[in-house]
Amino acid sequence: MARPLVRVVQVGVAVGLLAVLWHVADGRAALGHLAAAQPLWLAAALAALTAQTVLSALRWRLTAGQLGIVLDRRTALREYYLSQIVNQALPGGVLGDAGRAVRARAQAGLLASGQAVLFERLAGQAALLLLFAGAVAGTLAVPGGFDWPGWLLPPVLAGLAGAVAVVLALALAGPRLPGRAGRAMAGTGAAFLRAVWAPRVRTRQAAMSAATALLNIAAFALCAAAVGVALAPGAALVLVPLILFTMLVPVTVSGWGLREGAAAVLLPLAGATAAEGLAASVAFGVAVLVAALPGAVAAAVATGARPVKP
Numbered sequence: 521m522a523r524p525l526v527r528v529v530q531v532g533v534a535v536g537l538l539a540v541l542w543h544v545a546d547g548r549a550a551l552g553h554l555a556a557a558q559p560l561w562l563a564a565a566l567a568a569l570t571a572q573t574v575l576s577a578l579r580w581r582l583t584a585g586q587l588g589i590v591l592d593r594r595t596a597l598r599e600y601y602l603s604q605i606v607n608q609a610l611p612g613g614v615l616g617d618a619g620r621a622v623r624a625r626a627q628a629g630l631l632a633s634g635q636a637v638l639f640e641r642l643a644g645q646a647a648l649l650l651l652f653a654g655a656v657a658g659t660l661a662v663p664g665g666f667d668w669p670g671w672l673l674p675p676v677l678a679g680l681a682g683a684v685a686v687v688l689a690l691a692l693a694g695p696r697l698p699g700r701a702g703r704a705m706a707g708t709g710a711a712f713l714r715a716v717w718a719p720r721v722r723t724r725q726a727a728m729s730a731a732t733a734l735l736n737i738a739a740f741a742l743c744a745a746a747v748g749v750a751l752a753p754g755a756a757l758v759l760v761p762l763i764l765f766t767m768l769v770p771v772t773v774s775g776w777g778l779r780e781g782a783a784a785v786l787l788p789l790a791g792a793t794a795a796e797g798l799a800a801s802v803a804f805g806v807a808v809l810v811a812a813l814p815g816a817v818a819a820a821v822a823t824g825a826r827p828v829k830p
Contacts (some may be wrong), residue, residue: 525782532770538776541798545784549795550802553747557803565739565804569811576600579643580609580620581726584636586715588628590790599623606813608774608808616815617641635708639715640793645768647729648761653680655757665754676762737763743807744787744800755790762786763801776805 534655539803548755559732577600591599594734606616624633694705715726740763741756751759763782767775769820780801787797 530770532775534772537781539773541777541780541784543735545780545794545798547795547798549793550798553796554798554803556748557799560805561742562807565742565807566811568735568739568742569807571605572732572739573597573811575728575732576640576644577589579725579732580636580640582721582724583592583715584624584633584726586718587631587632587636587711589624590627591624601812601815603815604812608779608812608815614770625743632711635711636715639712642712643716643725643729644732647726648678648764649683649731651730651737651757652720652761654681655754655761659758660726661752664754665721666758667789672789685701709813737761739807740800740804742747742762743803744792744796746803747796747799748791749787749790749800751787751790751795759786759790774805775810779805 529668542550553561564738574597578593580600581593584591598803603616603620606615606619607614618634621634621637624636652655659668673776690705695702695709697705716722737760738757739761741751744751763779763786766782768777769775769778772778780798783797783801784794785797786793787800792800
């Protein structure tokens with residue numbers, strides 16, 4: 521009973537946040553911006569999101585291969601699209617990934633298939649975080665790229681320092697924990713290095729992860745351009761990751777509401793209005809949904825496929 525209740529709460533929070541934003545960020549003006557959105561910019565955003573999905577599927581295939589799971593390109597792409605449509609349709613945002621791990625478990629077991637999915641997602645988030653950290657350093661070192669307001673920079677720097685501290689704690693202290701916890705952390709760390717940072721794959725992993733992060737940022741910037749918000753490269757590299765990071769907080773459905781609130785607050789730092797920020801985020805959310813629609817076809821294919829044996 522607890523899980524359905526959590527999902528109902530997540531839907532309720534998303535709807536509530538969007539309702540509040542409708543009033544405080546001038547929802548009628550945002551609706552007008554969406555109605556006048558430029559189709560060519562939206563089409564470019566869809567192309568960027570599609571390229572991101574293809575690269576992510578190939579990154580998962582590469583990661584899984586390092587852990588003893590052989591996937592052909594077609595299967596990897598179909599499974600990735602299927603996980604995306606499930607993640608978009610259901611609260612929580614991870615059920616599609618869990619299903620991907622379960623269906624790929626036959627060759628090396630559920631632990632290895634789960635690690636492949638987890639490591640692939642972590643690689644993407646790490647690339648986005650590193651890109652963001654580089655953009656922060658660049659805008660601070662070179663004036664003119666982005667003017668940081670006094671209220672935003674301290675929490676951003678604290679967040680980056682906290683992320684570094686967490687990674688170091690997990691990498692250095694985790695394996696030294698006593699008993700099963702320490703052994704599990706050591707084994708997971710070794711598997712991560714083999715899957716993502718082994719000499720034969722690290723260059724491809726880094727390139728694909730950097731590309732997926734840039735494509736995600738570009739897709740949001742293109743959606744912003746569609747509703748009349750032109751983001752300079754420095755502003756896009758700083759503000760868009762901050763907006764996207766809010767989607768990791770699992771209190772709504774696929775980040776809806778949180779992402780729009782962040783966009784309404786942050787995009788005015790680049791010269792937009794709150795209504796334009798709201799419109800840009802809604803356009804991006806719809807583009808993500810449309811880009812995931814091939815997952816519906818993948819779901820139909822998977823339904824007719826033979827089940828994977830345990």
